[in-house]
Amino acid sequence: MKQIPFVQTMQLLERHDIPMVPSSVFVDQKEAWNFISKLKQPVAMKIDAAEVWHRTEAEGVFLNVSRKQEFEQAWQRLSSISEHRGVIVQEMRSGIELALGAKRDAQFGPVVMFGLGGILIELMQDVSFRVAPIDLAEARRMISEIKGYRLLTGFRGRPAVDQDKLAEILVNLGYLAAENSEIEEIDLNPVMANGQRIEAVDAKIWVLDYEE
């Protein structure tokens, strides 16, 4: 399986109304720095490479980059990773970490997943599944089914996650998976939720084969 270029992932998500944190991909160092220096806020820099499946594990993620020296160090490291396609530059986000995903099941075809994201997804495996596509009511049931559901409802003073918006994103993800039969797997992890703002911070889409 191959991961498609980040630029194409962004386009697919946009076409299916799945919001993503503002991101750009650069191959030119100068252009990248020009962009970052005008933003006047720290950014995240990540590797976009066909063979890298876990960016953090490949030391392909730098967070809170704002000074030129930090930028240059990050750029140097990221451009040394083999088969790299470019460097992703994103605004930083905070909030509740969610994970959304999809995969093609041998018996049932496209399936969507919802759960708590970040490291919790591996530790707790607190996720729910549905065979896609799904409607809004099914998406709402899927959201309320996870054990950590209370975290989304304004637990201990955190802003409650906009569940209508979240359900809509899940429905859109279901259609994305169902309508693009060449897609094998999708990970949107983390998806950062802060009240009404729900945006994918990282997104990966795998296909069986991809020609660079």
Place this chain on the structure above:
Amino acid sequence: MKNKFAALTNPKTVALIGATERPGSVGAGLVENLWSGREKRRLFWVNPNIDQIKGATSYPSILKVPQSVDLAVIAVPAEVVPVVVNECCQKKVGAMIVVSAGFAEIGAAGQPRQDEIVGLARRAEIPLLGPNCLGLLRPQIELNASFAPFTPPAGGIAFISQSGALMNSVIDRSGLENYGFSSLISYGNGADISLVDLLWLADRDQQSKVIAVYLEGLDHGREFMEVAREITPHKPIIILKAGRTELGQRAAASHTASLAGADQVYRAAFKQSGVLSAGTLEELFDWAKALCWLPRVKDGVAILTNGGGIGVLATDEASDQGLTLSNLTEATAARLKESDCFPREMVFNNPLDIIGDADTERYRSAMEILLNQKDINTLVVIQTKQTMTDIQANMEAIVDMAKKHPAKALISVCLPGRLSQPAINWLESHHIPNYSDPARALKAARRLIY
């Protein structure tokens, strides 16, 4: 729509190919079982090595059988099956059951043979059940085309099993239970007739009130969901899916795929199509029994008990199952207070504890008053055996109440013992389910909620 499986489910003539009276053989088991329905249909034995079976001619080939054949049951060694299937196609039988093993279940060695017989059957448009299956039973019409140990009683449960061995155990178990079956079908490799076909058949069968399935795996998930979605609004389907710990077939790249084991996806698909997912064989039949005998109801449960502790256990399970224990209304409390059969120290709550010395009159009055409260739709009646507990008389009161309140679900909890077992059997013969444990009862009660 014409039922293309009529020759399978209600044959007027059956031929057994591989018939024998050799003790302990599959063929002999089939002979005995088919023989038990000899007054309902004509039987023909086929075996070139034998002259007579049960005093009747054994034909050398199905082609020599002097009449048309609705159902051909094939129990010959795997190598010979393709030849026999071919002859059945020439004979234009109505349906085939291939009991023989040695096909896709043994891997690459058996796959071509399976493809061959399915090809033959499909070209001739003859439905084929199996191979590698126990067969089919319909107790109602005394049809037992299987090598099961005996024919279980008739009733409302349609049991469909991918495993033949498990079906045999279920049949054996049914001897100790009070539920019965509309049909039992083991489909083995499901090479031609699939689970989807069998669900469709069970749905059309007026005798079947609930469909219970033991499943190992499916080939056409979407088609299954479509059919299940059509059936579950009017006839419940419960599935016990084996292989809970099974992992996905290939290595996964994403978190999503590594978490989406086959079982998670099956469970999601069941949920989306209204299928109830049982975790154990016990649950499968606990729920099947309740769904077969009781009406489906809205939420709203009352618990009536003569023991405080067991009432608390029931309450805990009700809460775990997400059931609502109805609050007793002022009218209900007033009626309980006015009645002179309750002791003064009694507390009028739900669960309603009518205390260890409760006699049948107390049970009867309490049931009557609780069932008259509108939002109590399920009543769980618990009996612990105390000196003054007349279990049989109490069971009779439960049956009376069920008749008086046909839209409500009455469930009994009574530990089977030397004194209570006959009363439990009597109760269940009137189609009120009894459970040995309040947790089992409340789990079953949850499945009645629509």
